[in-house]
Amino acid sequence: MANGKTVMVVGAAGDICSEVCRRLESDGYKLILIDRDEVRLNRLLNTLDSDRVTPVIADAGATEPADGGIADAVDQHRPEVLINGVGGDTKVLRIEDLTASYVAEKINENLITTFNVTKLCVPHMKAKRYGRIVNFASAGGRTYSHFNNAAYVAAKAAVIGFTKQIAYELAPFDIVANVVAHGPMLTSRIESAWERRPEEQRKDVLNRIPLRRMGTLDEAVGSVMYLASPSAGFTTGSVMDINGGLYM
Secondary structure, three states: OOOOOEEEEEOOOOHHHHHHHHHHHHOOOEEEEEEOOHHHHHHHHOOOOHHHEEEEEOOOOOOOHHHHOHHHHHHHHOOOEEEEOOOOOOOOOOHHHOOHHHHHHHHHHHHHHHHHHHHHHHHHHHHHOOEEEEEEOOHHHHOOOOOOOHHHHHHHHHHHHHHHHHHHHHHHHOEEEEEEEEOOEOOHHHHHHHHOOOHHHHHHHHHHOOOOOOEOHHHHHHHHHHHOOHHHOOOOOOEEEEOOOOOO
16 A cells, blocks of 8 residues: 555556556555646546646656656655656557657657656655656567567667666665566557558467467556555566566
């Protein structure tokens, strides 16, 4: 349970993070919700108790996250738990079709957002000698992807490397940092892209997954909840693979 703790969720309006937020609130946590999509964030806020929620409309990938109010929110609420749930891509692009600007965009969405907010939160976690940092990577960041492209895979691999290094640096302060590497989960974004694929392609994709199906939202959320909890105090620098056996 929360024991009065505060969680900052970056990319809160996404399908997985939205459900994480609802469960965290049910467990008694206070929430700081960061997202650049005001419409989707307001939709989430309508499902939550506003007395325990602080929304911030901001782009965590900005060069100066303080400009969007994120730094002010961190200094005011001093979250003990940080969930970096930003990033995502459903474009299947080959290397010859990628551009340098697209690669930079994926690095910014995934690695820079994670770096920016983590750097802001760490001093407060050190002062409290308690912290849970949960970063979103991908099964693609562990190996390669049937579903995305080299820019996205590189960005998620960078998130994993970043997390392992900070886990090492922050361990003496009782702060743990871990990664959730989701495989193909049936979020609304993935489901929309999935439905546009020809039937033969869908069969081929499912045949590559040992469990022969996509993951559910509930299965995606459970790992995040554990790593954000007090029970994860002896788990750090790990990558939790939620992918149906796609990578093992």
